[in-house]
Amino acid sequence: MATGRNHRPATRSRGIPEATVARLPLYLRALTALSERSVPTVSSEELASAAGVNSAKLRKDFSYLGSYGTRGVGYDVEYLVYQISRELGLTQDWPVVIVGIGNLGAALANYGGFASRGFRVAALIDADPALSGRQVAGIEVRHVDELESIIDTNGVSIGVITTPGGAAQQVCDRLVAAGITSILNFAPTVLSVPDGVDVRKVDLSIELQILAFHEQRKAAEALAQDVPEPLAAEAAPSGPGRDQGPDGDIPAVMPA
Structure with missing residues (x-):
């Protein structure tokens, strides 16, 4: 393979x-x-x-x-x-490094779906010396000082960043300089990369905000359906004096 x-x-x-x-x-x-x-x-x-x-x-x-x-x-x-x-490209073996072994990084390391989909976690890397040598999901955590040698030895081309936002760009720069051409970014920041490097960002807070938007819209629609029809008619502007758009429609945004 x-x-x-x-x-x-x-x-x-x-x-x-x-x-x-x-x-x-x-x-x-x-x-x-x-x-x-x-x-x-x-x-x-x-x-x-x-x-x-x-x-x-x-x-x-x-x-x-x-x-x-x-x-x-x-x-x-x-x-x-x-x-x-x-x-x-899933018929190939894709070695992956995860940088930042906090709660999220450890959870990803323990995810069993990587191997069955063609991804092999080659190394877990963290800047905290206290984590070096510890086992997470059966893999030894290595210090970030070894980053470049680990990437070179394992032929890694995909890096996963799960560090705090403040450290993510520096980690990204080192990954790219070491030859990484694809990055999955879980850090709460936008990364700057040169041409030829692909970045996919996973932002859980944004996904939750989108879900909140849809929940709010569904709640508003449900409330509108509960309003009796006569009250809805009274609330709607009517008559020749109402503000209208150029085609007779009420503008969505009223002028200040």
Whole structure:
């Protein structure tokens, strides 16, 4: 099996759009669940529903892979699992280093899904000397002074940053200087990287804020449905004197 350094997935060279690349893991997750249930084939409609997309978009995405399914039969589940895994580079061994072994870093180290998806945690690294030599998920924590030698020895091309925000950019700079070309950033800060380095940011607080927005909207919609119709009519502006937009509509934002 090939290792990660200097081996990149074929998606960019084949011109697959980034939006399609972002959906491939969703399809793979749904297909893996079908495979575990020994389902041999799946229709585009069934797979699209399981992945949370529409079937037309799914068929378009798969056309970039050269997979069109069979009319009346659908897609071969096992072949699609292989095809998408290959396109994402998951048929290779990708050594990963995690820098910052606090609660989040330790939790990621203990996550069992990495190995089954082609990722091997090659090293855990932290700046705290008190953590050096400790075992987390069966892996010895190494001091950050060893960062460059660890990356070189293990042929690592993917780094995961789980440090506090103030330390993240410095860690990022050292990772890049050591040859890391892909970074998964959990630190609460935006990283600056040179061209040729890919960064994916995971910000749990932003995701929670988005969920809060949707909860607030649902609550407002529920409240509006509970307002009696006569009261809603009285609350609405009416008559020729109301403020209107150029097409007779009430402007969404009233002028100051």
